[in-house]
Amino acid sequence: MASHIETSIILLSLVLFSLCKPSFSAGIAIYWGQNTDEGTLTETCATGNYQFVNIAFLSTFGSGSTPALNLAGHCDPNNNGCTGLSTDIKSCQGQGIKVLLSLGGGAGSYSLSSADDATQVASYLWNNFLGGQSGSRPLGDAVLDGIDFDIEAGSGQFWDNLANALKRFNQNLNLAAAPQCPFPDAHLDKAIQTGQFDFVWVQFYNNPQCQYVDNANNLLAAWNQWTSSPAKQVFLGLPASPAAAPSGGFIPADVLTSQVLPSIKSSAKYGGIMIWNRFADKQNGYSNSIKASV
Template identity: 70%
Template sequence: MQFWMALILTLRLVQPNTMMNLLGHLNGISQQKKVYLAAAPQCPFPDTHLDTAIKTDLFDYVWVQFYNNRDCQYAGNASNLLNSWKTWTTVQANQVFLGVPAAPEAAENCGFIPVDVLKNQVLPSIKRLLPSMEGTQKDPNMTARKQLSFLLLSLLIISLCKSSQAAGIAIYWGQDNNEGSLADTCAAGNYQYVNIAFLSTFGNGQTAVLNLAGHCSPSANTCTRFSSEIKACQGRGIKVLLSIGGGKGTYSLSSANDAKQVANYLWNNYLGGKSNSRPLGDAVLDGIDFDIELGLTHHYDELARSLNGFSQQKKVYLAAAPQCKFPDDHLDAAIKTGLFDYVWVQFYNNPTALCQYSGNANNLLNSWKTWTTVQAKQVFLGLPAATAAAPSGGFIPADVLKSQVLPSIKTSTKYGGVMIWNKNFDNGYSASIKSAV
């Protein structure tokens, strides 16, 4: 398998005439011992580099990369992909494979297909297209082999994609009724993560309360309408998390047992568990964001451990939004557990901590360097989307961010991208920086 991968990558770099000579020699060797030939073209048809080679009719496997190519990949619906698939099944090859990324992070420009969508919408359709390929068979057994090939998904995690550390933009949504719908937020194409804000009351024996400003009323059970929008976001490969805490609210954890009870509540009402009163309906969120700014500082490490324990049933992504002052007053112990996937540091509204942008980036860059030492998979640069979004400062003009800040912080192996507060204030800011993120 490793040899096939190496051969595929080599074919991308050689000239057509050289490629044809190479294929001829390899096919000739098959008279001594079978040499299997595979190709991994991009889904735009025909492939710029491999079209001539594929037309030789010498390839046993063609696994088409239906990702990182917006015109022929899955993007919330499968129409473009299925049309492209139909074209690719006409090539002269023994078997054609559906190449998809194993996770949203595996493909910089997307194309990830959630498992349920793949099984329910895509695979049934490409199965129906298989009979039209019978005319290209090389032997009587090819029908059976082609009917099985659609199951052998080519999960190509190779150098053509970024690693699982691909950068992206996270946004907070839910605190202003004028910010638009959740579905529209995800459809904008600017974000890879959406934090639904906030679960502002929890712990210490209190009844948990979801506060989405004017969007809906949990007590009237009207927030369940966001279930379909959450699923639509996830269908685009966007991770949707519930943010707990915030700058206003009544929350705290009184004990380790209290932390466990809150974790159970979050699992059953927002994550992969079961409850008859799920505030956001039957949508299963991807994880929990800790935006802890008030109250007691204890037991959030135990909350993180309890939530992480549920990952044995379904992965629970954990995020934290500490202040840029290091270490954070409320989340230091939690972050030190090493369980957090994303730490988006708030480099704003902290004027006395000397860690935010204030006409020059020196303090911010020094603070960033410190934050990249924490035990977390990825660290994000948290910024306000506009001056009005952070009354105590920290806004960075897009041109300054792109020319002075991002080039420096992107050198860190833990760089995960940019977090933006919040959707209501994001009037073009994320769109102007996303190509540089």
């Protein structure tokens, strides 16, 4: 009888331990919205390959400009043509996928002129894409899971104010950032230092000094710098094909899984892989090749 009691206690302890362990498992984030040949948002999520989808981009905002989406031909926001994406977004979320709106990009017209401007942009984002209320929501009535900062132009000023203002609306709102791999990032360092960012998917491409070039030495050195930042989780951002990053950084799937992932997965902040972008991934099958190892 005693042995049965001891066995029961051990089993109960194991069950309680398993319930207390963190539930997060590493995943893949993808950017969608910049090529009509990438397929629909619903099709993207239906692959089962992604845990995060960044809708790219809100490319115009701030400094008194009228905010504007650029989804590269998927729909025309000027005639409310993108509101139908609400169904796609809800479909993705129904599969447990977090859908974020990405701000900026490499070819946008955006800036923040002051802390007050940042607060106004935060209010616009909250009311038009997140949990607030607006009579004109560009993506329909779906409530996005968060905001991604892909800031590649202008100064590094006031992005910290924007991050703080968004979190004041809802502390559980997901904030992501996509800095370049040279550490610290010229545009987003002050924002990341706030500690408000849940996911930081670092762009380890188009930056020869910290991307994979014949070996992973420079990449791993930069990775270690990024994991020392206040980011809650750090993702390795990679192009899905050589064409997706003209200045380099593509890592063949077999090299990634054998030479890079074993080194970075030991980090307590490792969150997974970010892929640029859905079109290149669809063409090249990159996420299919790596998802079992992420």
